[in-house]
Amino acid sequence: MKNITIKSLRDKQIDPLDSADNFFKKPKNEIRELEKKTPRPKKINTISKTILFTLFVLIVGGIGGIVVDRFALPYLLFKYPKLNQYEFLEMVNKGTTIIQETKEVKISRDEAITDAIEKVSPSVVEIIESSSDGSSSFYKGAGIILMSDGYIITSIDNITPAENDSDKEQRNIIKVKLKDGNTYETKLIDIDLANGLAIIKIEKNDLPVIPLSNSADLKLGETVIVIDSAVVIDIVSKFVSDYTTVIKDEKPILQKRIRIVNSLKNSFDGAPVINTKGEIIGISQSGNLFIPANEVKDFIDIAMEKKL
Numbered sequence: 055m056k057n058i059t060i061k062s063l064r065d066k067q068i069d070p071l072d073s074a075d076n077f078f079k080k081p082k083n084e085i086r087e088l089e090k091k092t093p094r095p096k097k098i099n100t101i102s103k104t105i106l107f108t109l110f111v112l113i114v115g116g117i118g119g120i121v122v123d124r125f126a127l128p129y130l131l132f133k134y135p136k137l138n139q140y141e142f143l144e145m146v147n148k149g150t151t152i153i154q155e156t157k158e159v160k161i162s163r164d165e166a167i168t169d170a171i172e173k174v175s176p177s178v179v180e181i182i183e184s185s186s187d188g189s190s191s192f193y194k195g196a197g198i199i200l201m202s203d204g205y206i207i208t209s210i211d212n213i214t215p216a217e218n219d220s221d222k223e224q225r226n227i228i229k230v231k232l233k234d235g236n237t238y239e240t241k242l243i244d245i246d247l248a249n250g251l252a253i254i255k256i257e258k259n260d261l262p263v264i265p266l267s268n269s270a271d272l273k274l275g276e277t278v279i280v281i282d283s284a285v286v287i288d289i290v291s292k293f294v295s296d297y298t299t300v301i302k303d304e305k306p307i308l309q310k311r312i313r314i315v316n317s318l319k320n321s322f323d324g325a326p327v328i329n330t331k332g333e334i335i336g337i338s339q340s341g342n343l344f345i346p347a348n349e350v351k352d353f354i355d356i357a358m359e360k361k362l
Contacts (some may be wrong), residue, residue: 173332196282213327267333
Protein backbone atom coordinates (compact mmCIF):
# COMPACT_ATOMS: atom_id res chain seq x y z
CA MET A 55 0.00 0.00 0.00
CA LYS A 56 1.30 3.33 -1.02
CA ASN A 57 1.94 5.66 1.78
CA ILE A 58 0.18 8.96 1.55
CA THR A 59 1.58 11.61 3.69
CA ILE A 60 -0.07 14.76 4.74
CA LYS A 61 2.58 16.64 2.83
CA SER A 62 1.70 14.84 -0.42
CA LEU A 63 -2.02 15.62 0.04
CA ARG A 64 -1.21 19.23 0.72
CA ASP A 65 0.88 19.34 -2.45
CA LYS A 66 -2.06 18.09 -4.52
CA GLN A 67 -4.42 20.84 -3.28
CA ILE A 68 -4.97 23.72 -5.74
CA ASP A 69 -4.34 27.15 -4.50
CA PRO A 70 -7.43 29.32 -5.35
CA LEU A 71 -5.19 32.21 -6.33
CA ASP A 72 -3.27 29.98 -8.70
CA SER A 73 -6.58 28.79 -10.17
CA ALA A 74 -7.77 32.34 -10.78
CA ASP A 75 -4.44 33.32 -12.27
CA ASN A 76 -4.54 30.32 -14.59
CA PHE A 77 -8.13 31.16 -15.64
CA PHE A 78 -7.36 34.71 -16.62
CA LYS A 79 -4.19 33.60 -18.36
CA LYS A 80 -6.22 31.42 -20.67
CA PRO A 81 -6.95 32.69 -24.17
CA LYS A 82 -10.28 34.52 -24.65
CA ASN A 83 -11.59 31.80 -26.93
CA GLU A 84 -11.27 29.21 -24.16
CA ILE A 85 -13.01 31.55 -21.71
CA ARG A 86 -15.97 32.00 -24.13
CA GLU A 87 -16.25 28.23 -24.51
CA LEU A 88 -16.35 27.83 -20.75
CA GLU A 89 -19.07 30.48 -20.51
CA LYS A 90 -21.17 28.68 -23.14
CA LYS A 91 -20.84 25.37 -21.28
CA THR A 92 -21.83 26.92 -17.97
CA PRO A 93 -25.60 26.45 -17.47
CA ARG A 94 -27.57 29.61 -16.63
CA PRO A 95 -30.98 29.86 -14.96
CA LYS A 96 -33.82 30.73 -17.37
CA LYS A 97 -35.51 34.13 -16.80
CA ILE A 98 -39.25 34.43 -17.40
CA ASN A 99 -40.25 37.81 -18.79
CA THR A 100 -42.98 39.38 -16.62
CA ILE A 101 -44.41 41.39 -19.53
CA SER A 102 -44.71 38.28 -21.67
CA LYS A 103 -46.57 36.51 -18.86
CA THR A 104 -48.99 39.43 -18.57
CA ILE A 105 -49.66 39.50 -22.32
CA LEU A 106 -50.22 35.75 -22.44
CA PHE A 107 -52.58 35.92 -19.47
CA THR A 108 -54.56 38.77 -21.04
CA LEU A 109 -54.89 36.89 -24.33
CA PHE A 110 -56.02 33.82 -22.43
CA VAL A 111 -58.70 35.79 -20.58
CA LEU A 112 -59.93 37.42 -23.81
CA ILE A 113 -60.13 34.12 -25.65
CA VAL A 114 -61.93 32.37 -22.79
CA GLY A 115 -64.27 35.36 -22.35
CA GLY A 116 -65.04 35.49 -26.07
CA ILE A 117 -65.80 31.78 -26.22
CA GLY A 118 -67.94 32.10 -23.11
CA GLY A 119 -69.88 35.02 -24.62
CA ILE A 120 -70.56 33.06 -27.82
CA VAL A 121 -71.74 30.03 -25.84
CA VAL A 122 -74.11 32.16 -23.72
CA ASP A 123 -75.42 34.13 -26.72
CA ARG A 124 -75.88 31.18 -29.08
CA PHE A 125 -76.90 28.37 -26.75
CA ALA A 126 -77.43 29.18 -23.08
CA LEU A 127 -79.65 32.27 -23.42
CA PRO A 128 -81.99 30.85 -26.12
CA TYR A 129 -82.32 27.65 -24.08
CA LEU A 130 -83.18 29.55 -20.90
CA LEU A 131 -85.77 31.71 -22.67
CA PHE A 132 -87.32 28.60 -24.24
CA LYS A 133 -87.26 26.63 -20.98
CA TYR A 134 -88.56 29.50 -18.84
CA PRO A 135 -90.96 31.64 -20.95
CA LYS A 136 -91.49 34.06 -18.06
CA LEU A 137 -87.99 35.43 -18.72
CA ASN A 138 -89.32 36.94 -21.96
CA GLN A 139 -91.07 39.62 -19.95
CA TYR A 140 -87.67 41.21 -19.36
CA GLU A 141 -87.17 43.47 -22.39
CA PHE A 142 -83.39 43.48 -22.02
CA LEU A 143 -83.09 39.68 -22.31
CA GLU A 144 -85.48 39.60 -25.26
CA MET A 145 -83.54 42.29 -27.13
CA VAL A 146 -80.20 40.58 -26.47
CA ASN A 147 -81.65 37.28 -27.72
CA LYS A 148 -82.79 38.99 -30.94
CA GLY A 149 -79.33 40.49 -31.46
CA THR A 150 -80.49 44.06 -30.87
CA THR A 151 -77.73 46.53 -29.97
CA ILE A 152 -78.79 48.86 -27.18
CA ILE A 153 -77.30 52.36 -27.29
CA GLN A 154 -79.02 54.41 -24.63
CA GLU A 155 -76.57 57.31 -24.98
CA THR A 156 -77.65 58.13 -28.55
CA LYS A 157 -81.27 58.42 -27.50
CA GLU A 158 -80.32 60.71 -24.63
CA VAL A 159 -78.22 62.94 -26.92
CA LYS A 160 -81.10 63.27 -29.40
CA ILE A 161 -83.59 64.16 -26.67
CA SER A 162 -81.16 66.69 -25.23
CA ARG A 163 -80.69 68.36 -28.66
CA ASP A 164 -84.44 68.49 -29.31
CA GLU A 165 -85.03 70.05 -25.90
CA ALA A 166 -82.31 72.65 -26.54
CA ILE A 167 -83.92 73.66 -29.85
CA THR A 168 -87.39 73.85 -28.28
CA ASP A 169 -86.11 75.92 -25.35
CA ALA A 170 -84.25 78.28 -27.69
CA ILE A 171 -87.36 78.89 -29.80
CA GLU A 172 -89.52 79.52 -26.72
CA LYS A 173 -86.91 81.96 -25.38
CA VAL A 174 -86.66 84.08 -28.56
CA SER A 175 -90.21 83.89 -29.98
CA PRO A 176 -91.70 86.67 -27.78
CA SER A 177 -89.17 89.11 -29.29
CA VAL A 178 -89.98 88.17 -32.91
CA VAL A 179 -92.45 90.45 -34.72
CA GLU A 180 -94.32 90.23 -38.01
CA ILE A 181 -93.95 93.03 -40.57
CA ILE A 182 -97.28 93.66 -42.29
CA GLU A 183 -98.17 95.94 -45.18
CA SER A 184 -101.69 97.35 -44.98
CA SER A 185 -103.65 99.45 -47.41
CA SER A 186 -104.23 103.05 -46.35
CA ASP A 187 -107.95 102.43 -45.84
CA GLY A 188 -107.28 99.24 -43.84
CA SER A 189 -109.22 97.08 -46.25
CA SER A 190 -106.35 94.66 -46.94
CA SER A 191 -103.02 93.61 -45.53
CA PHE A 192 -100.39 90.95 -46.17
CA TYR A 193 -97.37 89.51 -44.45
CA LYS A 194 -93.97 90.79 -45.66
CA GLY A 195 -91.42 89.30 -43.28
CA ALA A 196 -90.13 89.31 -39.73
CA GLY A 197 -88.16 91.53 -37.40
CA ILE A 198 -86.61 91.36 -33.95
CA ILE A 199 -87.12 93.77 -31.03
CA LEU A 200 -83.88 95.60 -30.25
CA MET A 201 -84.95 97.72 -27.29
CA SER A 202 -87.82 97.48 -24.85
CA ASP A 203 -89.11 100.94 -25.88
CA GLY A 204 -90.07 99.83 -29.40
CA TYR A 205 -86.96 99.79 -31.60
CA ILE A 206 -87.02 96.91 -34.11
CA ILE A 207 -84.57 95.72 -36.76
CA THR A 208 -85.67 94.11 -40.00
CA SER A 209 -84.90 93.93 -43.74
CA ILE A 210 -85.15 96.99 -45.97
CA ASP A 211 -87.42 95.01 -48.30
CA ASN A 212 -89.93 94.58 -45.48
CA ILE A 213 -90.39 98.32 -44.86
CA THR A 214 -90.66 99.52 -48.47
CA PRO A 215 -94.37 99.90 -49.24
CA ALA A 216 -95.70 99.27 -52.70
CA GLU A 217 -96.78 102.35 -54.69
CA ASN A 218 -100.46 102.34 -55.61
CA ASP A 219 -100.20 105.64 -57.50
CA SER A 220 -98.20 108.83 -57.47
CA ASP A 221 -100.16 110.19 -54.52
CA LYS A 222 -98.12 109.66 -51.35
CA GLU A 223 -101.29 109.47 -49.28
CA GLN A 224 -102.33 106.36 -51.18
CA ARG A 225 -99.19 104.42 -50.32
CA ASN A 226 -99.62 101.36 -48.14
CA ILE A 227 -98.69 101.49 -44.45
CA ILE A 228 -96.07 99.32 -42.78
CA LYS A 229 -97.18 97.90 -39.44
CA VAL A 230 -95.72 95.60 -36.82
CA LYS A 231 -97.69 92.77 -35.27
CA LEU A 232 -96.53 91.62 -31.83
CA LYS A 233 -96.83 88.19 -30.28
CA ASP A 234 -99.95 89.27 -28.37
CA GLY A 235 -101.72 89.97 -31.68
CA ASN A 236 -101.74 93.77 -31.42
CA THR A 237 -100.51 95.82 -34.40
CA TYR A 238 -98.75 99.18 -34.42
CA GLU A 239 -97.80 101.62 -37.12
CA THR A 240 -94.07 102.11 -37.63
CA LYS A 241 -91.68 105.00 -37.94
CA LEU A 242 -88.47 104.63 -39.98
CA ILE A 243 -85.35 105.44 -37.92
CA ASP A 244 -82.43 104.49 -40.20
CA ILE A 245 -81.38 102.19 -43.04
CA ASP A 246 -78.18 100.33 -43.93
CA LEU A 247 -77.93 99.99 -47.70
CA ALA A 248 -74.74 97.94 -47.53
CA ASN A 249 -76.38 95.19 -45.49
CA GLY A 250 -80.00 95.72 -46.51
CA LEU A 251 -81.19 96.44 -42.96
CA ALA A 252 -83.60 98.94 -41.44
CA ILE A 253 -84.42 100.11 -37.92
CA ILE A 254 -88.04 101.03 -37.26
CA LYS A 255 -89.90 102.07 -34.13
CA ILE A 256 -93.35 101.55 -32.67
CA GLU A 257 -94.94 103.41 -29.76
CA LYS A 258 -94.86 100.63 -27.21
CA ASN A 259 -92.84 100.06 -24.02
CA ASP A 260 -91.85 97.09 -21.85
CA LEU A 261 -91.21 94.83 -24.84
CA PRO A 262 -89.23 91.57 -24.46
CA VAL A 263 -85.66 91.87 -25.75
CA ILE A 264 -83.04 89.25 -26.70
CA PRO A 265 -79.54 90.77 -27.13
CA LEU A 266 -77.35 90.05 -30.15
CA SER A 267 -74.51 87.59 -29.50
CA ASN A 268 -70.95 87.40 -30.86
CA SER A 269 -71.24 85.86 -34.33
CA ALA A 270 -67.44 85.42 -34.48
CA ASP A 271 -67.90 82.37 -32.24
CA LEU A 272 -69.91 80.54 -34.91
CA LYS A 273 -68.44 77.32 -36.29
CA LEU A 274 -69.02 75.35 -39.46
CA GLY A 275 -71.62 72.64 -38.90
CA GLU A 276 -73.24 74.46 -35.97
CA THR A 277 -77.02 74.16 -35.71
CA VAL A 278 -78.96 77.37 -36.36
CA ILE A 279 -82.68 78.15 -36.17
CA VAL A 280 -84.49 80.73 -38.30
CA ILE A 281 -87.75 82.02 -36.83
CA ASP A 282 -90.58 84.01 -38.36
CA SER A 283 -94.17 82.76 -38.70
CA ALA A 284 -92.53 79.37 -39.34
CA VAL A 285 -89.32 77.74 -38.10
CA VAL A 286 -86.39 76.36 -40.10
CA ILE A 287 -83.60 74.33 -38.49
CA ASP A 288 -80.38 74.29 -40.51
CA ILE A 289 -76.59 74.25 -40.14
CA VAL A 290 -73.81 76.72 -40.93
CA SER A 291 -72.18 75.64 -44.19
CA LYS A 292 -69.87 78.52 -45.15
CA PHE A 293 -68.52 81.92 -44.15
CA VAL A 294 -68.62 84.46 -46.99
CA SER A 295 -66.74 87.77 -46.85
CA ASP A 296 -67.03 88.98 -50.44
CA TYR A 297 -70.56 88.04 -51.46
CA THR A 298 -71.49 91.48 -52.81
CA THR A 299 -69.62 94.72 -53.17
CA VAL A 300 -71.60 97.85 -52.34
CA ILE A 301 -70.34 101.33 -53.20
CA LYS A 302 -70.67 103.67 -50.22
CA ASP A 303 -69.04 107.10 -50.08
CA GLU A 304 -67.29 106.16 -53.35
CA LYS A 305 -65.61 103.22 -51.60
CA PRO A 306 -66.41 99.52 -52.10
CA ILE A 307 -67.62 97.66 -49.01
CA LEU A 308 -67.25 93.89 -48.75
CA GLN A 309 -70.33 92.34 -47.22
CA LYS A 310 -69.85 89.60 -44.65
CA ARG A 311 -72.38 86.82 -44.78
CA ILE A 312 -72.92 83.37 -43.31
CA ARG A 313 -74.34 80.66 -45.51
CA ILE A 314 -76.61 77.83 -44.43
CA VAL A 315 -77.45 74.67 -46.35
CA ASN A 316 -81.11 75.18 -47.28
CA SER A 317 -82.54 78.07 -49.26
CA LEU A 318 -85.16 80.16 -47.45
CA LYS A 319 -88.19 81.81 -49.00
CA ASN A 320 -88.40 85.62 -49.23
CA SER A 321 -90.75 85.87 -46.24
CA PHE A 322 -87.83 85.00 -43.97
CA ASP A 323 -86.21 88.37 -44.75
CA GLY A 324 -85.44 90.13 -41.46
CA ALA A 325 -86.08 87.01 -39.36
CA PRO A 326 -83.71 86.36 -36.46
CA VAL A 327 -81.21 83.51 -36.78
CA ILE A 328 -80.44 81.94 -33.40
CA ASN A 329 -78.30 79.15 -32.00
CA THR A 330 -79.41 76.34 -29.69
CA LYS A 331 -78.66 78.54 -26.67
CA GLY A 332 -81.31 81.02 -27.74
CA GLU A 333 -78.78 83.68 -28.75
CA ILE A 334 -79.35 85.85 -31.83
CA ILE A 335 -76.43 85.28 -34.19
CA GLY A 336 -77.72 87.09 -37.27
CA ILE A 337 -80.55 88.44 -39.40
CA SER A 338 -81.86 86.36 -42.30
CA GLN A 339 -81.90 87.47 -45.91
CA SER A 340 -83.63 85.81 -48.84
CA GLY A 341 -81.94 82.68 -50.09
CA ASN A 342 -79.58 80.84 -47.78
CA LEU A 343 -77.57 83.75 -46.36
CA PHE A 344 -77.79 85.72 -43.17
CA ILE A 345 -76.07 88.85 -41.90
CA PRO A 346 -73.78 88.11 -38.92
CA ALA A 347 -74.80 89.67 -35.59
CA ASN A 348 -71.53 91.61 -35.36
CA GLU A 349 -72.32 93.41 -38.65
CA VAL A 350 -75.80 94.19 -37.34
CA LYS A 351 -74.34 95.60 -34.11
CA ASP A 352 -72.17 98.05 -36.06
CA PHE A 353 -75.20 99.41 -37.89
CA ILE A 354 -77.23 99.71 -34.68
CA ASP A 355 -74.41 101.61 -32.92
CA ILE A 356 -74.19 104.11 -35.77
CA ALA A 357 -77.98 104.53 -35.91
CA MET A 358 -78.23 105.12 -32.16
CA GLU A 359 -75.45 107.72 -32.30
CA LYS A 360 -77.38 109.59 -34.98
CA LYS A 361 -80.52 109.50 -32.83
CA LEU A 362 -78.63 110.99 -29.89
